[in-house]
Amino acid sequence: MTQNKIIVYLLILVLSACTFKEDSNPVTSDPTVPNSPTPSNGSINQPLALTLGWKAEGAEEYDVYFDTQNPPTRLVASNLLKTNHSVVGLNYNTTYFWKVVAKSGGSVVSQSPVWSFSTIPSNSTGEDGVSLILYEISTELPSVVNVLFQATDANGIGIDNLTANDFILYENGMPLTSESNVVLRKRDQNDFTIKTVLLIDNSTSLSGYINELKAAASSFVNNIIPVQQEVAIVKFSEDPEVIQDFTNDKSLLNAAINSIGIGFPTTNLYGSTIEAVGMWEDILTSEQVSNGALVIFTDGTETSNKRTFTEALTAIGNKKVYTVGLGNEIDPQVLQALGRTGGFYSVADVNDLTSAFIEVGNQLYKYANSFYWLRYTSPKRKSSTGNNTHTLRIQLRENIDPDKPYIEGTFSSANFFSASPGLFVNSSANTPEGVTRVTMARNSSLLLEAVSYLQPNDPKYEWVSLNPTMVTVEPIENVDNRVYIKSYNSLGSTKVVVRDSNNNLTREVTVEIIP
The missing domain is CATH 3.40.50.410 (von Willebrand factor, type A domain)
Incomplete structure (x- = not known):
């Protein structure tokens, strides 16, 4: 996979063997003031690793203060571009206080009230619950959603034995069907x-x-x-x-x-x-x-x-x-x-x-082994109304944890389209199966880009020209899915072949050289 992508950070809701006091958080009608804290204000029995989350409008970045004293004075994160921040290694049976300062253009817009929660007592065991920590949701064409998350017990110790069957996936509140081909991978199958x-x-x-x-x-x-x-x-x-x-x-x-x-x-x-x-x-x-x-x-x-x-x-x-x-x-x-x-x-x-x-x-x-890579094919496509943002929830089944902890975030289907499994060259939404023939003038260059859709393994591409005297393949540094092909003085046609060796796929492209 390429190392360059747009990263979408998401609000993480973690419910893990937790009980709650009545929320004493002051209600504000000003949406620019950070609100709706996760965990909710006054929560008890929280795990030793969790993600703080909040909502706010009109801010560009946030500072988070987190402490065992009230008001909190220890700055743990500054200039955040997301509305969540993970804290780990907390102490047992401890009350923590936190607040969020919203900023825009380097100036303070507003700040939240001070919120608090208490962690589990020291006699709690790790088997009492599961905490899920969401790190990233990303997408790739034609309609694939990738999720990186981690599972720990209440003591922050990694849980390494979960499978795809232990989770239920929801898009916009509706469970996904078996057509979505959910795959759960671990560190030995990833970078x-x-x-x-x-x-x-x-x-x-x-x-x-x-x-x-x-x-x-x-x-x-x-x-x-x-x-x-x-x-x-x-x-x-x-x-x-x-x-x-x-x-x-x-x-x-x-x-x-x-x-x-x-x-x-x-x-x-x-x-x-x-x-x-x-x-x-x-x-x-x-x-x-x-x-x-x-x-x-x-x-x-x-x-x-x-x-x-x-x-x-x-x-x-x-x-x-x-x-x-x-x-x-x-x-x-x-x-x-x-x-x-x-x-x-x-x-x-x-x-x-x-x-x-x-x-x-x-x-x-x-x-x-507590890091999990979940990958599935979404049925969502580009909407005629422009509403292409969808909510994804990944929830543990009740037989794994009765509290059914979950993580939740959003992704966009604006560029999604349907495509058959396989290896294609110069694919797009209009031509999902790409091209099998290109035309180029003598002594010119042309960009070719390979993509493998709906395959079990990360692709690894190899390119070769069947007639290097007519056309040569010019690699691009640090990427293997894109190359330039360069023509010379000869007229006629030859072929360039690309192979995805990790998925055992091959595609030929006929190259015609014209005057």
Whole structure:
């Protein structure tokens, strides 16, 4: 698939084992004031990962303030172009306060009241419900809708065992039929990479068990996800040092781990965390998912005083972080806060380090498999009235979760048309099956574009001219579905062949050269 597309972000409604208090949100008649919060004001028993949503008119962008104090003062998102924002790694049994500031032209238009919700108590289990998080809905011709979403339990742990039969799809409130050919794929069938940074404390306090630490770190890298997981190794005491950049080569990773010696008698935990979480950017689109995680190991606390705890938390944001603390000199509250998005593992005995690292690896594996790519063929077409925006709801069946959580958003059918399955060249709404013959003058160029409709696999195109002395194929950098064909002085006809090797399809185009 091509990496260029228009991305439509959507309001996500997540209902997962939640009960609600009466909504005390003040009602406003001014539609420019952000309103209709999700979750609704005063909600209780909310999961530890959810999406904040709201409605507003007349604004170009939004700032979101989110905090455990009222009024909230911590800015968690600025200049958003969408009416939702995901928050993850929340604490159990905690009340959160949030508000939205609407802006236009850089100036404040309005701001919402302060809303609140409370998370589940700590004795809740992950099996109590499912949270669905919607990242993107996109479309492709002739009438295909692609959806990227994630499923987690109430504790934010990935749910990796859902199938297409576990969901019901609705367009404009009506369930889709089997004609829509719903396909649900996971990371092993898509462009997916999980980047993982191992941040390893090597200050002098580790001199007595550095070998056990190396063995535990090696157990982690020896069990990474083949092909789709890349790991970087960073050691730190006074300052962080990258000793191996991202790679899936286990021999290089193990060599880097084995090279770790004892550092200095100081621990720059916060500064090293800040640098490590800056080593990757999360990309979440239906075309590509490149997500990251940081695994921090330490046996102590911040002692260097170079950076602050608040700076480290701000740098982490919503990125996935796991913390592993060894011994009784750690600060559990600090490591729990740094690992709020992933988890905190406290290890009393150095011999249990390997088990902790393996458990982190298992959690990352479930997290990687909790992303789902859903694809279906929509029956909607261009409307004569101009109403081409449709609401899509994806809902879990009641036997999977009695609360039937769902995600919801919109897509446009303005350019949709009907087409037969197959490989076509220069297809359009007027000529969905494309062309099989083109005419061009001598010493000229012509653009050809291939498309595979309604196929099970992402296409991979290969082009060839059957007579390169008459016509050559000129590739276009970074794309394989489009080429220029170039004619020379010879008159007559030849053929250009394009093949979609991933779907075993072939199409021939006759090229006629005229004076």
